[in-house]
Amino acid sequence: xxxxxxxxxxxxxxxxxxxxxxxxxxxxxxxxxxxxxxxxxxxxxxxxxxxxxxxxxxxxxxxxxxxxxxxxxxxxxxxxxxxxxxxxxxxxxxxx
Amino acid sequence: xxxxxxxxxxxxxxxxxxxxxxxxxxxxxxxxxxxxxxxxxxxxxxxxxxxxxxxxxxxxxxxxxxxxxxxxxxxxxxxxxxxxxxxxxxxxxxxxxxxxxxxxxxxxxxxxxxxxxxxxxxxxxxxxxxxxxxxxxxxxxxxxxxxxx
Numbered sequence: 001x002x003x004x005x006x007x008x009x010x011x012x013x014x015x016x017x018x019x020x021x022x023x024x025x026x027x028x029x030x031x032x033x034x035x036x037x038x039x040x041x042x043x044x045x046x047x048x049x050x051x052x053x054x055x056x057x058x059x060x061x062x063x064x065x066x067x068x069x070x071x072x073x074x075x076x077x078x079x080x081x082x083x084x085x086x087x088x089x090x091x092x093x094x095x096x
Numbered sequence: 097x098x099x100x101x102x103x104x105x106x107x108x109x110x111x112x113x114x115x116x117x118x119x120x121x122x123x124x125x126x127x128x129x130x131x132x133x134x135x136x137x138x139x140x141x142x143x144x145x146x147x148x149x150x151x152x153x154x155x156x157x158x159x160x161x162x163x164x165x166x167x168x169x170x171x172x173x174x175x176x177x178x179x180x181x182x183x184x185x186x187x188x189x190x191x192x193x194x195x196x197x198x199x200x201x202x203x204x205x206x207x208x209x210x211x212x213x214x215x216x217x218x219x220x221x222x223x224x225x226x227x228x229x230x231x232x233x234x235x236x237x238x239x240x241x242x243x244x245x
Contacts, residue, residue, distance in 0.1 A: 017230070017231075018230075019181045019184035019231070020234070021177050021178070021181040021226075021228050021230075022228060023231075024178070047235055048235075048238060051242055054239065055239060059235065060236060061232045062231050
């Protein structure tokens, strides 16, 4: 449904839209983070094209980034542009 | 999916400081509008919003001032951004400005005051904190539109 394979440790699902300036910076950050981590993947979803999913997951603004565990369950959520440390902390919590 | 979205990103990018400067000017103009209850100033601002929302935020008189007077004096590297987020914000501004003008013309003063206040708040947040109106509003509008349609 999210249009990408789940990472073996975690998946970062970023919801973006065309009228969102910080979405670009968020994409750059998350792509940069996953290049160093073979077990984490980043998937970007065009919120406009996935309105049913947006409603089901109750996403209200962009960017919103969901952190999924290996089974695809949501274990964390960042509304707005996340900071690198926040993402790293959330990912570190999944490892245990 | 990332690929699809990347292709949708518009090729047109502008200096990100331009829209922010425009937002600062808009804040002043709307504050004066509110204090003086002057419909002509609001009308002029509506024309600026109209240009910004139809032609693009880089074509407004405010953007012209930024390019000719402000930008040459700025140091530091320009960060470019997609024009669509500020263009969306200009459309929302236009909607509020038209509502305000309509309120004044029909003699319903509270509509004028409320509409100008909302536009002023959005412009101020944009100028002061780089607030992204499209981030907060666009998805909500889509969700409302498609749940009723």
